[in-house]
Amino acid sequence: MNICLSIVVPTYQHPAALLLCLKALLVQSFDKNKYEIIVVSDGPDMATHQIVFDLIKSRPETPIITFCYLPYKKGRDAARNLGWQMAKGELVAFIDDDHVATADWAESFWMEHLKHEHESIVFIGNVNTSRVSLLDTSKNEVQPISASNCASTKTTLSKIKGFDEDFSRSWGDQNALHFKMLTSNVPFIQVEGATSFNAVRDVNWGINIWQSRQHVYKSKLFRSSSESIPWINYTIMTLLFAFTFVAWFWDLNPFALIALATWFLMVILLTIKRMENIIPSFTNIVEMMATSMFLPFLSIYWSLSSTFKLRILHLSRNKKKYESYFNSSDGIPASA
Structure with a gap:
């Protein structure tokens, strides 16, 4: 045969x-x-x-x-x-x-x-x-x-x-x-x-956290992603959450409440932003709200932890060639 x-x-x-x-x-x-x-x-x-x-x-x-x-x-x-x-x-x-x-x-x-x-x-x-x-x-x-x-x-x-x-x-x-x-x-x-x-599988609870991890990992590797990751907002949200506990520890309760309220408002805004491409339903909204509370912390962690692992590819002499490919309008490699 x-x-x-x-x-x-x-x-x-x-x-x-x-x-x-x-x-x-x-x-x-x-x-x-x-x-x-x-x-x-x-x-x-x-x-x-x-x-x-x-x-x-x-x-x-x-x-x-x-x-x-x-x-x-x-x-x-x-x-x-x-x-x-x-x-x-x-x-x-x-x-x-x-x-x-x-x-x-x-x-x-x-x-x-x-x-x-x-x-x-x-x-x-x-x-x-x-x-x-x-x-x-x-x-x-x-x-x-x-x-x-x-x-x-x-x-x-x-x-x-x-x-x-x-x-x-x-x-x-x-x-x-x-x-x-x-x-x-x-x-x-x-x-x-x-x-x-x-055959698209059923979407499980928390899958948006997993997908966000993928985008973060990809953007760190290739410096190119269709999804704009709001690093400034994520950093502010993380610092606000950390400040809440510090303020409570030092009995600065008014400042702690202000920081927590600001953090929660940013969670709501992040949820609204992430719901743009999602079919609205009670379950989906609750899931988005819950995952949005953890997403900023996890995104920063994944970004930092992946930097060491991927540092070789960051320094690759082919990096510019790769970026020019991803930024092209037709998506056809220069070598094709």
């Missing part, structure tokens, strides 16, 4: 979503004898292992499906790296476990690869959300490159040294992929037919 295309699916404890993803990959228009599916769990996961095993057992005529896992949780980029290093195909495509590919997804990547067979290129698919969740997705940041739907040859992946495993959080994979491509002078090509639908 001559495997031309390897499909790598990083996953971890999302068996239901993974099953939908795999079912779509098993009915691709691409020749079933010429592609394989490699499911890589980001750590031991018996439920996922069972899902894959049952699928192989029930459909023996389907393309080769391989399951492997990392010894401990290291992040999706680490799972992707293990997957492409195991791949037998000339071209390696990546899709996340919560994505459902269209029937011609694999075929589209392969046909585009044949046009540029001897070039170092990253092929980027289109990601569409299947429904609107708590956040108004029409106002969310649009990334021209996503590691959740892309493809490249093993030669190119070796050239850029794979995915950056330092970015263990899910937000960073597409941004790290940007940086890898630019520092290695690897362009990308958008493949219109390679479309996947992202």
